[in-house]
Amino acid sequence: MLVEKQKELMISMKNRKKYLIGIFQDEDMILNAVKSVCKAGISIFDVFSPYAVHGLDEAMGIKRSRLPIVTFLAGLTGGLLAMLLQLWVFNIDWPIIVGGKPFNAVPAFIPIAFELTVLVGGLVTVAAFLFRSRLGPGATPKLFDSEVTNKNFVLAIEQKDASLDINKVKEMLITLGATEVKEKEV
Amino acid sequence: MSQRDKKNQYWRSFDEKEQSPAFLKEVEEEFANGIPPGVDAETHEPLPVSRRDFLKYMGFGLASVAAACSPIPTEKAIPYLVQPEEIVPGKAYWYASTCFGCSSACGILVKTREGRPIKIEGNAESAINQGGLCATGQASVLELYDSGRLQGPLDQGKKVGWDNLDKAVLAKLNELQDSQKQIVFLTGTITSPTLKSTIDQFLSKYPNAKHVVYDAVSASGILDAHEFIFGKRILPHYRFDKARTIVSFGADFLGTWISPVEFAKQFSRGRKLDQKNMSQLYQFESGLSLTGANADIRVPLLPSQIDSSVLGLLECIETGEIKSAPQDNGIRSQIKKTAENLKKNKGRSLVVSNSNDIDVQNIVVRINQILGNYGHALRIDQGSNQKKGHDKSLDRLVHDMKNGQVEALFIYGNNPAYSYFDSKSFVEGLEKVSLKVSLDNRNHETAQLMDYHAPDHHFLESWGDSEPVEGVFHISQPTIRPVYSTRSIGESLNNWMGIKEDYQDTVKKYWEDQVFPYSGQLLFDSFWKKSVHDGCCKTNQFKPVKQRDAAQVISESVKQILKKSKMLESKQGWEIHLYESVALRDGQSANNPWLQELPDPITKLTWDNAANISSKDAKKLNVKQGDVIAIKVKGRTYKLPVVIQPGQASGSISLALGYGRTKAGKVGNGVGQNVYGMLNGSNANWNYYVQNALVSTTGTSEKLALTQTHYSLEGRPIFKDATLNQYKSDPAAGNKDQVDLVMLWEQHKTEGHSWGMAIDTNACIGCSGCMVGCQSENNVPVVGKEEVYHRREMSWIRLDRYYKGDEENPEVAFQPMMCQHCANAPCESVCPVLATVHSADGLNQQVYNRCVGTRYCANNCPYKVRRFNWFDYAHNKSFDYYMNDNAGKLALNPDVVVRSRGVMEKCSMCVQRIQEKKLEYRKQGKPLNSDDIKVACQQSCPSDAIVFGDLNDPKSQISKLLHKNKRRYQVLGELNVKPAVNYLTKIRNKE
Amino acid sequence: MNCEKAFLEKPLIEGNKSFSQISDEICAPVERKPGKLWYISFFFAVSALTLGIVLVTYQILVGIGTWGLNKTVGWAFDITNFVFWVGIGHAGTLISAILLLFRQKWRTSVNRAAEAMTIFAVMCAGVFPIIHMGRPWLAFWTLPYPNSRGPLWVNFTSPLLWDVFAISTYFIISFVFWYIGMVPDLATLRDRATGKVKKFVYGLFSLGWDGSSRTWHRYEILSLILAGLATPLVVSVHTIVSMDFATSVIPGWHTTIFPPYFVCGAVFSGFAMVLTLMIITRKVLSLEEYITMKHIDCMCKIVILTGSIVGLAYMTEFFIAWYSGVEYEQYVFMNRAKGPYAWAYWTMVSCNVISPQLLWFKKIRSNLVFVFMLSIVVNIGMWFERFVIIVTSLHRDYLPSSWAMYTPTFVEVGEFIGSFGLFFTCFLLFARFLPVVNMAEVKGVLNVGRKTEGAHD
Incomplete structure (x- = not known):
């Protein structure tokens, strides 16, 4: 389901679409609203909030992100490459006597290998995050409400099939505590 | 070029003489690409500094080989080892000669590269110094390139040509031909028999001529x-x-x-x-x-x-x-x-x-x-013959001069206006002398009072000889063409006697007449060639002296001493003891930056003389190290900073002579205080101590440029010693704390050679000759008083001096300390850019090019032997000692790079010398005999305390010396850094 | 941590604020023209920075000889300043990362500024290893890049090279952490911006943030990952810095206790510096309700803890020196306490060990003036700790023949002042153009509309 949503989202980037949005003022309400709307079988396009509302991902059925796997693989690569580079340099490319130490001075190679594990792991994870979330310099935000980065919690429902009774949903949102319900093309 | 001068000009060709149009055009085109440096752009006349510039521009290039320093400096000089057809660039030639740094007249070998002498070493063939050479002697090569030398003859302080000078001096001399007044030749000790006979010959022409010999520090x-x-x-x-x-x-x-x-x-x-x-x-x-x-x-x-x-x-x-x-x-x-x-x-x-x-x-x-x-x-x-000075004769001369009885005075090799205790009287007397000629090549305190200057060559530029001990002869030969327009003293005297003879021939003739007959050789030519080649020869000339029993004649002396000591017992006040410092000696070489920066082996003071007092006296006077005290002697007050010196007899103050020069040159002027005036000279010979000095504190203090400020060993097992009896019963005496250390990993094996060094602290006397030897060999910069005060001296080898026991009379330990070339070098593993690494043959190498200057290696060196280039020392007006000077640069060793600012440097174990011998042997296809390699410090050592060689070769001198030697230890060996330098314990012959 | 209980009783953010109030108040310093105080401070900071730049230029032109170092003491102010600044740089990441992992909510209003402090402190720290080189223009030689000089690599076994990697990794990761944490707030600023330029700039740097729940989800995970990476990083960086000394052979440096001792010292000095800055910032930017007395109280307690650990480390060093039986070791420590630099040693002890003990008293902890002074005293003490470790170990090591003294020159002192100039210039610019408090996180801990005990962190 998530993948489909994503696909739709991608299409929506190209052509503007109509959404029904409900604006809420606090996180308990939006959590409640999301749960109720899902229960009603209406698929939610997305919820926008000024901060991370906990429990929302579960309510919306968002699967746990796979970023940690990315971090693990990237970190492993970084660390291994660093260790291999150091071993290669001191054993093969340029074996030179330094301080009487053996060429395979592995303990001395650990600090740099560790640092590169962290560096590569961190940077790749950030890159993966930006890529996955389509964030980056120049990316245009999908703003349903100008106050979403300030105080408003926004629940957006895409009006894609006619079967959706807009008025009924509107009513439902108002009952759930929405201070404002409107239709918007984004 | 004015018309008037033209007549006197030399011409190169007829074209030039006739000033033909073709020639003039050629002249014009010659400088088509601009006027060469050193030539005035408008008048095309050489600028005053042209000679120096000439050296600058020609000295380094190949052109210089052909032009400035033609194949062999003087026609008949014979090199020591090989007789070259041409000088091979990059190859060093050695000439045997004599050192005239002091009157000991040691035999030396002069290393020349591309025609310029760059290093002086002791001549092993010489019966006097037998291969060793002191700091002063080794440093004298720098004086050759001293731009503060007189660069040509002077008449009343004005530059003249030699012809004009000769004319003027001869005219004056002719006037004096029949004068009954004295004509005096005042020299230092002259060890050269030829020069001595030339002077005698010169003086014999005048009825009342005298040769007065005067040593600043006399015997x-x-x-x-x-x-x-x-x-x-x-x-x-x-x-x-x-x-x-x-x-x-x-x-x-x-x-x-x-x-x-x-x-x-x-x-x-x-x-x-x-x-x-x-x-x-x-x-x-x-x-x-x-x-x-x-x-x-x-x-x-x-x-x-x-x-x-x-x-x-x-x-x-x-x-x-x-x-x-x-x-x-x-x-x-x-x-x-x-x-x-x-x-x-x-x-x-x-x-x-x-x-x-x-x-x-x-x-x-x-x-x-x-x-x-x-x-x-x-x-x-x-x-x-090494000391000839006669104190009373100078006293008499000064007396005669003051009475107007001296008509003419020639001075050579001494400087009484500076070093005579009553220099005021000397200067006053000098004013009454009508002809004053200086033959010294420096315009020093005395010379600058003279009318005529006929500057002598530096001894590396001239022919000469010496007989330091009867029957032991050294020859001196030029190793470079005169750097300046100077003339050897012998030639000057020959000219003034009207003898048209090269001084070289004078020397040769003297040897033919006076030396050869006693040499036991058959042919003079081969004798001469061999003598010049070896630099020395011996004769069996004995002049037996009739023995007399002194017992009969000394009763008066006994009385005198008893009388004097009785008198002294009742006297009060301080006693001043005057001594020559190891570096500067009597002060003649005060303009030599190497010597000024050479720390005194005992006080470790550079660039200054100080009042050495005992700690007891320091407490009594309530002064600290560096506080200035005023010493009043004979009505004059001298202000000197205090150095608290263990072993100084309480109640006495020791002061070094040779400082406080005012006309030494840019380096030596105003360094320290001149204390020659304190000498006690009434009636008898000059005494180098004074009684009844008054000492008071001044409340001020001075910076002392000491290279070592802490003299206690703190009980650390760094320097090891034992008494002779202990050693006899157990050769490992004093060296029993050796432990076997565990390595966590396998040691790298040295391939082929394994360079190492052994330093016998029992032999080392602390003379510091190695420090100048190293400085000369490795282009170690001079940094000056301020920087030494900041503890930034650059010397690659230092002589650690420790005291042990009673502060009033301590035991002294000297320990030469340079890079220890550790197998597990702490410096290497901390360098981030691999600028210091280990060679397969056991050397710790410093790669100047790669160094970024973090100084981590120096911090991590337990021996603190690494030196950092805090400033650009080589081309920097703030460090105008010799490297910043066009002439001074010529003293640099081209085999060793001059380090730039911001890089670390240290002892390389004279890797250039190792490499040179390696190549030599490879060319001959023979396995290297490592005993043939002599590193600079080892070479200069007069007590043979340093041995360098291949530790992997069981036949090498060092292996034999160290093999199972119970005296062997490594400084800080317990750190397991595995130094390649080994020390041997000192054995004291006492209870 | 026992702070938590106190915070559950009272809200973290005082004044019962609404979301928009928070946005308004925190964005206010960015949106309005700065006050007189800011301009005065900025003037002084830039002056100090200029002094530093002039002196560094002079020193690079003339040589390291313009410093007071010598053949025996090869490092002094330079590396002291380096370690000092790195140490200060530790609190920021620590507050953000470790406290995030430990789910300490009180960090939310101080972490942004603390992270900024980290970054600027690491910048200041990074300057010194570069300018302390004899040939700083060749500093890039410390990087292992392929080159045309044949096989020519760097020394991977050198602690200085570890430093190069550690410090640059630390800077990059800290910067990324700080920046990523700022993206939602930048979006807030973007949406509030009125001017075109502001909108464009904030728009550019907010990376198109729209507050989507999916992004927030990943964002939370990313924060945790970065925190998880940064925490060992903080520990590793100061461990590696301590290895500059610990892996050497110099008595007083060659000590296995150094890694934990340095890390604790770093946290200690870092928190002291955070205190200094927070007390100024809350006053100057009127953020008293965000950075509350509780924050200060909590940081004071960390200062007591770490200060005591540092004191313990000092004692351990002495004990081990005595216990080892190595005379060189023993001498170094006696020399610290009784030698020519004893004044520095006792300054260090009184500032670092004795003075923080006053914070046991609640009255003192709640006296802002006193805490402010104390935080400065701790920073002075920690600077002296590095000075004592570096200079007293070097100036009298193995061979008494090379024992020497060290005195700084005006160039060194001036460059140290210059580093403060750089730090405060950066910090003032940060306070002027970026939100000093993490709005998104503060909003998260407000508990607006939460009826249930949430799991917010």
Whole structure:
């Protein structure tokens, strides 16, 4: 389901679409609203909030992100490459006597290998995050409400099939505590 | 070029003479690409500095080989090892010559590269120094390139041509031809027989001519005593190697006295542990001297107590009882012990004194006579020529000058306006002399008062010879064309006598007449060639002296000494002891930056002289190190900073002579204080100590540029020693804390060679010659007083000096310390850019190019032997010593790079020398004999304390020396850094 | 941590604020023209920075000789300043990362500024290893890049090279952490911006943030990952810095206790510096209700803890020196306490060990003036700790022949002042153009509309 949503989202980037949005003022309400709307079988396009509302991902059925796997693989690569580079340099490319130490001075190679594990792991994870979330310099935000980065919690429902009774949903949102319900093309 | 001058100009071709149009055009085109440097753009005349610039532009390039320094400097000079057709660029040629850095006249080898001398080393063939050379001698190469030398003849301070100078001097001389007034030639000690005979010949033309010899630090007392007793004014030739008991009263024979390198060689030979007996040295002195530091038994005494102690020793030897020595039980018992020891070693002992008092020296002669030392440890049939000065004759000359009895004065090789104790009288007298000629090549304090200057060559530019000890001859040959427009003194005198002869021929003729007949050789030509090649020869010329028993004639001396010591007992005040410093000696070389920056081996002071006082006296005066005190002597006040010196006799203050020059040059001017004025010179010979000085504090203090400020070993096992008896019962005495250390990993194996060094601290006397040798070889910069004060001296090798025991009379330890080339070098593993790494043959290498200058290696060096280039020393007006100078740059060794700012440097174990020998042997297809490689410090060492070689070669000298040697230890060996430098424990011959 | 209980009783943010109030108040310093105080401070900071730049230029032109170092003491002010600044740089990441992992909510209003402090402190720290080189223009030689000089690499076994990697990694990761944490707030600023330029700039740097729940989800995970990476990083960086000394052979440096001791010292000095800055910032930017007395109280307690650990480390060093039986070791420590630099040692002890003990008293902890002074005293003490470790170990090591003294020159002192100039210039610019408090996180801990005990962190 998530993948489909994503696909739709991608299409929506190209052509503007109509959404029904409900604006809420606090996180308990939006959590409640999301749960109720899902229960009603209406698929939610997305919820926008000024901060991370906990429990929302579960309510919306968002699967746990796979970023940690990315971090693990990237970190492993970084660390291994660093260790291999150091071993290669001191054993093969340029074996030179330094301080009487053996060429395979592995303990001395650990600090740099560790640092590169962290560096590569961190940077790749950030890159993966930006890529996955389509964030980056120049990316245009999908703003349903100008106050979403300030105080408003926004629940957006895409009006894609006619079967959706807009008025009924509107009513439902108002009952759930929405201070404002409107239709918007984004 | 003015019309008038044209007549006097030389012409190169007829075209030039006729000024033909073709020639003029050619001249114009010659400079089509601009006027060459050093030539005035408008007048096309050479600028005043052109000669220097000439060297600058020509000195380095290949062109110089052809032009400035043509194949062999002077036509007939013969190189030491090979006779080249042409000079091969990049190859060093060695010439044998004589050192005239002081009057010891050691034999030297001069290393030249591309025609310029760059290093002076001792000549192993010389019977005098036998391969060693002192700091002063090695540093004298720098004076060759000193731009502060006179660069041409002067007439009343104005530059003239040599012809004009000769004309003017001759005109004056002709006027004096029949004058009954004196014509005086005032020189320092002249060891050159040829020059001596030339001067005599010159003076013989005038009816009332005199040759006055004057040494700033004289040995007149010894000469006078021998004249008094034996009827011949002669300086004995001392042989310290023949003595098993050596007693010295104030004579610093290892540092400065008469012929220190020769004596150090002899002394160290007598101290070898592998022979049956090791000599024992007793030193009675006031200030701690280098010799005192090496003494087995040292007795600190006030200067005035030394005279009566000498008498006490005589009494004790004669009767076993002491009557006259100082009323101090400690001193008396030491004298007694000394006497007993001397008596046990009759004929194998030596008593010397540096006193200039004829009475004291008479007693010393008597003691040596009783002990039967004449003919063994000191010889007068083959006496020494190294000190000839006659104090009274200078006093008389000054008296005569003041009375207007001197018509003409020639000076050469001395500087009385600076170093005569009554220089004021000398200068006053000089004003009454009508012809004043200086033949010195520096415009020093005395020379600048003269009318005419006929500057002599530097000794590396001229022919000459020397006879330091009768029957031992050295030759001196030019190794470069004169850098400046100077002329050898012999040639000047020849010219003024109207003799048209090269001085080279004069020397050769003298040798043919005076040396060759006694040489036992058949053909003069081959004798001459061999002599020039070897630099020295010996003759069997003996001039036996009639022995006389001194006992008959010394009773007056005994009375005098007793009278004097009685007088002294009632006197109050401080006693001042004046001494020559190891680096500057009498001050002639004060403009030499290497010597100014060479730390005194004892005080470790550079760029200054100070008042050395005992810690007891410092407490009494309430002064700290560096506080300035005022010393009032003979109505004059001298202000000097205090150095608190362990071993200094309480109540005495030691001051170094040779400082406080005012006309030495840009380096030496105003460094320290001139204390020659303190000399006691009334009636008798000049005394190098004064009584009744008044000392007061001034409340100010000065920065002291010391290279070592902490002298205690703090009980650390860094320097190891034992007494001779301990050593005899156990060779590992003092060296028992050796432990086997565990390695966490497998050690890298050295491939082929494994370079190492052994330093025998038992042989090292601390003379510091190695420091200048290293500086000269490795282009180590001079950084000046301020930087030394900041502890940034650059010397790659330093002489650590520690004191042990009683502060009043400590045991002294000298430990040469340079990069230890550790196998597990702590410096290497911390360098982030691999600028210091290890070679397969065991050298710790510093890669200047790669160094970024984090100084981490220096911090992590437990020996603190790494040196950082804090500034650009080579081309920097703030460090205008020699590297910033166009002429001075010529003294650099082209085999060693001049380091840039911001990089680390350190001892490389003279890797260039290793490489040179490696290549030489490879070319010959022979396996390398590592004993053939001599690193610079090792080469210069007069006591053979340093041995370098291949530790992997069991036949090498170093392997043999270290193999199973129980005295072997490594400094800080417990850190498991595995240094390649090994030390051997010091053995003291005492209880 | 026992702070937590106190915070559950009272809200973290005082004044019962609404979301928009928070946005308004925190964005206010960015949106309005700065006050006189800011301009005055900025003037002084830039002056100090200029002094530093002039002196560094002079020093690079003339040579390291313009410093007071010598053949025995090869490092002094330079590396002291380096370690000092790195140490200060530790609190920021620690507050953000470790406290995030430990789910300490009180960090939310101080972490942004603390992270900024980290970054600027690391910048200041990074300057010194570069300018302390004899040939700083070749500093890039410390990087292992392929080159045309044949096989020519760097020394991977050198602690200085570890430093190069550690410090640059630390800077990059800290910067990324700080920046990523700022993206939602930048979006807030973007949406509030009125001017075109502001909108564009904030728009550019907010990376198109729209507050989507999916992004927030990943964002939370990313924060945790970065925190998880940064925490060992903080520990590793100061461990590696301590290895500059610990892996050497110099008595007083060659000590296995150094890594934990340095890390604790770093946290100690870092928190002291955070205190200094927070007390100024809350006053100058009127953020008293965000950075409350509780924050200060909590940081004071960390200062006591770490200060005591540092004191314990000092004692351990002495004990081990005595216990080892190595005379060189023993001498170094006696020399610290009784030698020519004893004044520095006792300054260090009184500032670092004795003075923080006063914070046991609640009255003192709640006296802002006193806490402010104390935080400065601790920073002075920690600077002296590095000075004592570096200079007293070097100036009298193995061979007494090379023992020497060190005195700084005006160039060194001036460059140290210059580093403060750089730090405060950066910090003032940060306070002027970026939100000093993490709005998104503060909003998260407000508990607006939460009826249930949430799991917010």
